[in-house]
Amino acid sequence: MQSPLQELEATYFTLQSQIDALNEDCQTQAQSNMLSAQYVQARQNYWACVNKAFHDDDPQVVSLTNQIDAANQQLSNAVGELGDITQTLNYITNVVTLGTQLASNVITV
Amino acid sequence: MPDLYGTTLRSYRKLRTAAVSILLCLVFASGCKTSDDAAAAATQLTTTASTLTSYYSALGTLLSDTDQLYSIQAVLNPDAPYDDPTKKYVTDTISEIQKREKLAAELTTMAQEFAKLSGSTAPTDASTAAGNLESAVAALKISSVSMSASNVNLMKDAVDVIVKAVQEHKERNVAVAIDKFTSTLDTWFQSEEPYCNTIGATYANVTKSLAARLIKQGQVDPSPFLSPVFSPYGLTPQLTDPNIKSKVLDVLAMQVDQKSAALAKGQETATTNMQKSLSEMTSRIHLVATGKLMAIRAEPITLAQVQNWISQVPQIASASATAAKSSTSTDAKNK
Numbered sequence: 001m002q003s004p005l006q007e008l009e010a011t012y013f014t015l016q017s018q019i020d021a022l023n024e025d026c027q028t029q030a031q032s033n034m035l036s037a038q039y040v041q042a043r044q045n046y047w048a049c050v051n052k053a054f055h056d057d058d059p060q061v062v063s064l065t066n067q068i069d070a071a072n073q074q075l076s077n078a079v080g081e082l083g084d085i086t087q088t089l090n091y092i093t094n095v096v097t098l099g100t101q102l103a104s105n106v107i108t109v
Numbered sequence: 110m111p112d113l114y115g116t117t118l119r120s121y122r123k124l125r126t127a128a129v130s131i132l133l134c135l136v137f138a139s140g141c142k143t144s145d146d147a148a149a150a151a152t153q154l155t156t157t158a159s160t161l162t163s164y165y166s167a168l169g170t171l172l173s174d175t176d177q178l179y180s181i182q183a184v185l186n187p188d189a190p191y192d193d194p195t196k197k198y199v200t201d202t203i204s205e206i207q208k209r210e211k212l213a214a215e216l217t218t219m220a221q222e223f224a225k226l227s228g229s230t231a232p233t234d235a236s237t238a239a240g241n242l243e244s245a246v247a248a249l250k251i252s253s254v255s256m257s258a259s260n261v262n263l264m265k266d267a268v269d270v271i272v273k274a275v276q277e278h279k280e281r282n283v284a285v286a287i288d289k290f291t292s293t294l295d296t297w298f299q300s301e302e303p304y305c306n307t308i309g310a311t312y313a314n315v316t317k318s319l320a321a322r323l324i325k326q327g328q329v330d331p332s333p334f335l336s337p338v339f340s341p342y343g344l345t346p347q348l349t350d351p352n353i354k355s356k357v358l359d360v361l362a363m364q365v366d367q368k369s370a371a372l373a374k375g376q377e378t379a380t381t382n383m384q385k386s387l388s389e390m391t392s393r394i395h396l397v398a399t400g401k402l403m404a405i406r407a408e409p410i411t412l413a414q415v416q417n418w419i420s421q422v423p424q425i426a427s428a429s430a431t432a433a434k435s436s437t438s439t440d441a442k443n444k
Binding site: 005051 | 188190194195199201202301311315
């Protein structure tokens with residue numbers, strides 16, 4: 001498991017580098033819209049945590065970071081296999097939703 | 110009603126000025142084994158702090174460029190709009206990096222004044238420089254960088270210790286305070302390494318994805334790839350064959366992948382070397398502050414590698430972003 005920021009970075013970087021290929025796989029406008037929304041949210045989650053901190057010993061932060069780590073791996077595999085776009089979008093939505101929850105735990109002053 | 114706050118503030122400033130004056134005399138005259146060591150340490154600290162300033166400036170350039178890249182991406186791909194919250198986060202990050210650049214610049218000025226002090230009896234400029242450094246630290250305290258808040262507080266504490274030590278005539282504590290300041294700065298920089306490195310990694314990732322998209326769409330002239338063939342003869346390549354063009358575009362896409370990885374790695378290495386330089390400088394100042402001999406006269410060896418990366422950034426980043434950064438800096442100075 002990496003740090004919370006590294007996990008959010010991994011999600012965002014995957015989508016940043018794959019958004020064109022994934023968009024080509026989308027079969028409907030709704031899928032494209034979903035991909036676009038998830039990309040924007042993933043980038044927002046990442047930037048919301050740049051130069052910020054988490055309570056590393058917070059069980060919720062640890063749990064979410066672990067879940068994102070597994071979800072990132074799942075997403076990476078799905079993108080690499082160029083499989084079913086519907087399933088891939090589900091993976092994306094799952095990891096980005098977890099990322100949003102994690103980003104909401106960032107310490108703000 | 111008496112302006113108690115103003116009176117206290119003025120007293121504090123006077124005390125601070127006195128504190129710095131004594132600090133300079135103490136650390137760089139009587140508190141040192143030799144004044145040569147003190148002067149050398151001050152000169153080396155000047156170069157190190159100056160490089161740190163340029164390092165942050167380079168990060169700022171990469172961030173400004175990333176800001177522009179997101180705008181370009183939004184035009185190229187409507188599915189990747191540059192939303193306002195993200196733009197604000199990017200702008201805030203640029204602002205935080207600029208605060209660090211200012212802190213490093215103030216430290217440079219203070220170290221320069223320290224270096225001049227060898228044999229001098231008028232440390233007025235140095236007092237002013239120390240005051241400016243104090244302000245730069247205070248600016249960091251009010252930032253939203255909660256991660257480094259404890260370290261920022263430690264740096265502020267170091268400045269406070271100087272004042273208090275003078276008040277209580279605990280001269281030894283004054284010397285310890287400046288040692289503590291640089292030590293805390295080093296620790297703070299280490300704690301922020303992942304944040305600095307993510308700036309370069311993001312820049313590399315975004316440029317790579319946009320370059321790949323544009324290469325795929327044929328929006329790049331691959332002719333210069335053939336330049337090594339024609340340049341000895343003063344000829345300009347003109348690639349028109351679609352088959353060759355397609356092959357060359359594939360090669361260019363691979364080169365972008367490799368160069369992107371090198372860009373991210375280059376920035377990461379510069380951060381590591383900057384940290385090593387700060388640690389080395391901290392060790393040397395500790396020697397001087399504790400009255401031990403500081404034998405090394407050369408600058409920290411890793412500093413040259415950081416400076417090399419810094420010199421490459423204007424060539425890496427687009428001219429427009431560099432100009433935008435320069436304009437922003439000018440605006441900030443004018444304010």
